[in-house]
Amino acid sequence: MSNGRNFRELLEGKWDEGKFLCVGLDSDITKIPKAAEKEDTRTTIVGFNRAIVDATKDIVCAYKPNSAFYESHGDQGIAALRETIMYIIENAPGVAVILDAKRGDIENTNEQYARAAFEYLQADAVTVQPYAGGEALQPFLKRSDKGVIVWCRASNNGAGEFQDLLVDGQPLYKHVAQRVATTWDKNGNCAVVVGGTYPKELGEVRAIIGDMPILVPGIGTQAGSLEKTIKNGLDSRKKGLIVNAARSIIFASREADFAEVARAKTQELHDAITKAL
Numbered sequence: 452m453s454n455g456r457n458f459r460e461l462l463e464g465k466w467d468e469g470k471f472l473c474v475g476l477d478s479d480i481t482k483i484p485k486a487a488e489k490e491d492t493r494t495t496i497v498g499f500n501r502a503i504v505d506a507t508k509d510i511v512c513a514y515k516p517n518s519a520f521y522e523s524h525g526d527q528g529i530a531a532l533r534e535t536i537m538y539i540i541e542n543a544p545g546v547a548v549i550l551d552a553k554r555g556d557i558e559n560t561n562e563q564y565a566r567a568a569f570e571y572l573q574a575d576a577v578t579v580q581p582y583a584g585g586e587a588l589q590p591f592l593k594r595s596d597k598g599v600i601v602w603c604r605a606s607n608n609g610a611g612e613f614q615d616l617l618v619d620g621q622p623l624y625k626h627v628a629q630r631v632a633t634t635w636d637k638n639g640n641c642a643v644v645v646g647g648t649y650p651k652e653l654g655e656v657r658a659i660i661g662d663m664p665i666l667v668p669g670i671g672t673q674a675g676s677l678e679k680t681i682k683n684g685l686d687s688r689k690k691g692l693i694v695n696a697a698r699s700i701i702f703a704s705r706e707a708d709f710a711e712v713a714r715a716k717t718q719e720l721h722d723a724i725t726k727a728l
Contacts, residue, residue, distance in 0.1 A: 462513070465547075476514055478499055478701065482698075496531040504538065508542065508543035511717065514547075516532055552568065576599070576600055577600065600642040601635070643666070646669040649669075664691055677727060
C-alpha cells in the first residue's frame, strides 16, 4: 500500500533547493532533556521529536529515525516511531523519512520487514544489509517508489574487518557497490551507505555507482571530515548526498532550549555543506 510519496523525487526536490542534510532521530530517552519529559515513554519521545522537526524542517532533506532507539521500549517505542514518521509526513511533507533498521534476511522474512517499514510505519526508505544477496532483497527492491539504502562501507572503526577483505583483488565493499549499481538498481530506487569517516573510500564508491544517492553517516559526533565528504561524495550533477548528523544536533543542548540549539547546529552544518559545494 503506497502513501503516494516517492523517495527519489523527495530527495531531488530538496537537492534542487540546495539541501543535503539529514537529521538522525536517534532519540535516546536517557539523553532527552528533562524539560521535554512527559507522562510516559511514547509521549516523551514523540514530543521531543516533534520539537526537533518543527525547529529544523525547513533546512533538511531527510530525517532518519534509527529503529533501535524505539524498539528497545516495546509497544510505546514502536508507537512513538510510527507517530513520529506520521508527524513528519503531515508537517514536513517534502522531507523524506529514512527508517534506519538495517534489515536483512531471506526473501520470505524480508517481505514482512518491507511491509512493516513501508506500510505500517510509512517510511520512504529503509537501510538494508547486502549479505544475503539480491534475491533476498527483492521484497524491498521491487517497491520502486521506496528507497533501498544498502550498507556498503560503514562509519565505525572496525568496519574493515569484513568490508575491506579482498575478493578477486578488490575490497568487498567495492563489490557491494558494483552489484547495487549494475544489478539491483533496476527501479532506480537504490542508494548506498558510506561513512564520512572514510572519505577516500567514499570517493571510490562514488566512481563505481555514478549518480546514485549516498547516505553518509559519521558527520558530527563521529568526526567525519565534512569538506572531504562533499568533495569526494557529490555526483556529476553536484547532488547525490544525504549527509547525516544525529547526536551532535538533537542533543546539542540538554536544557529547555534544546530545539533552538538544534536548529542553530542544523543551520551551521547546512551552511558548512553549502560552503563546501
